[in-house]
Amino acid sequence: MREASRDRIKAFLTLLPSIVLIAIFVYGFIGNTIWTSMTDWGGSGSLALEPEKNFIGFDNYVELFTGFLSSGFRQDLVNAVYYSVMLLAGAIGLGMFIAILLDRKPKGEDVLRTIFLYPMSLSFIVSGTIWRWLLAPQGGVNILPTYVGMDPLTFDWLSSTASILDFNWQNLFQILLYVAAFILILVGLWSLKGDSRRAVKRWLGPGIVIGAFAWLGGSLLPQALFMEETHGFNLATLGIIMATIWQYAGYTMALYLAGFNGISQDLRDAAMLDGASEVGYYCHVAIPMLKPITISAVIILSHISLKMFDLIFAMTGPDNAETGHPALNMYLTTFRANDFARGAAIAIVLFLVAAMFIVPYLVSQYRQRKRG
């Protein structure tokens, strides 16, 4: 018995160095960045080993969200939101579609799978360099239609200044409420089929109340900014979204394909016997069963889109205003402008958005492991 407890100590001691490293390099560093974001560290002398830092509270955040000079950051944030949503929809939609096609076991499935997945193994710098050339005006993608007898495209993929879905940043709170109401109502309608009472109580009711409040009482809400400032979906980011979907659709394909293969043939046969069509089988049996895979894909892809740096850097350079992203802004603010405190604040904003997705995911996984 003494032997066994000595082994337990050995096991713990083996893990200890890693625990210490993670504690310092992950948690300690996050704490340090939070502290930095509340100081005025920056400007001349900021690169000294013991730079001067004074505590200034949340001033950096206030400046980022309401300051006159930080409208670039706000546009970057808007870009990142649109970018995440489009990437999620595109990569999951296309990946699922390809997985369903490959699940029919066509000839040459192995080769096709390799073709769809190879972009995933490349560095974002490699794919970004190639896509920059592909999206050159008057070349690449724009002249592709001429090979099938159509007119060439004339879109300025990476430098277009056009934007759609513009909104006024002053109305930010109202818009956020609308979005929240929309999501709640959507979830409510979706779960109406199952437990309809819970759906109304938990999702539909609150959704409608919030939506009505935003609509009727919107003018009572404080304005997020003292002047009008419009932001929208910059069309120049479309090229970057396209390249990312090209790179990550194969990843979701691989996830879903593994999931489809894990569903037993018996279940599939049973569904078919019950009169399900091919489409019905995927819509009502396979894809609902793979909800955990969809959740994983959402987590991983939103994580990728939030830290997106390399691809944009390679496709447009770090300081292209139209295709900005908070991750690039953080790099420029910190390492070009030496404004460490402001850079830290941007990093914390990114981190908090990421944590919103990740913490619930990790907690639910932890609970599952406890149960299993």
Added chain:
Amino acid sequence: MTRKITFGSVFLYGTLAVLALLFLLPAYMAAVTALKMPADISLPTAWEFPTVINWSSFSQAIDLLKPNFVNSIILTLCATAGSTILGSLNGYVFSKWKFYGSEVVFTLFLFGMFIPYQVILIPLFQTLRAMNLYGGLPGLILAHIVYGLPITSLIFRNFYSQIPTALIESGRLDGAGFFSIYFRIVFPLSIPGFVVTSLWQFTQIWNEFLWGICLTRHADNPITVGLAQLAGGQAVSWNLPMAGSIMAAVPVLAIYIFLGRYFIRGLLAGSVKE
């Protein structure tokens, strides 16, 4: 059973063929551009096959990027070895020597995998400077080992949980301790785990860019940074960046094509629980 040509199968193969073509177009474009004479590269003829095959862009790119390539090889091999070995030991503890709170510790590890790395960049920069490791490869290797721990521990933990606990128990009854069970029973069984993990780490570290550009000085830049600089200037002639891209892609593409099975397992391990 013979396959009949139906509308369904025509649609299936047709769609797959078009999609496969679209996925291969960027690779085709990179290859033909890299093989053209610089003077032959023009936007309207970008898709056309070169009239004269010109290999010299590759030798030029190799000359320019060779130091970066060597840096990346050193960086990737060291950091992959370090994070894989530590990950194996961690996974062994997490799956076979659970202690009070080990699941919580494991979850706290996993969190490190999902943070946007911008959030640790400034303290990492400061710490490496204070340790006199800023600018060189050792600092970058350290960073890659530490932040590789979550994923490597996860893959090995899932891998080792497939080894029956009875096997470990019988080892203990034979009087084997913590380390002798690892070296005599667990390690010999974990070669596939090592292959999956080290291939995954190899591709991740090879492809990494943010730390490369923020934490190394010019002479120690990895290949991704070298390529970004090669391609980033204005008025570039595109044959060189394309040749450089192919050069930077070859090691990971080779892994993917020849050992794709293991690569996919690493990819699934990062997201799907076993």
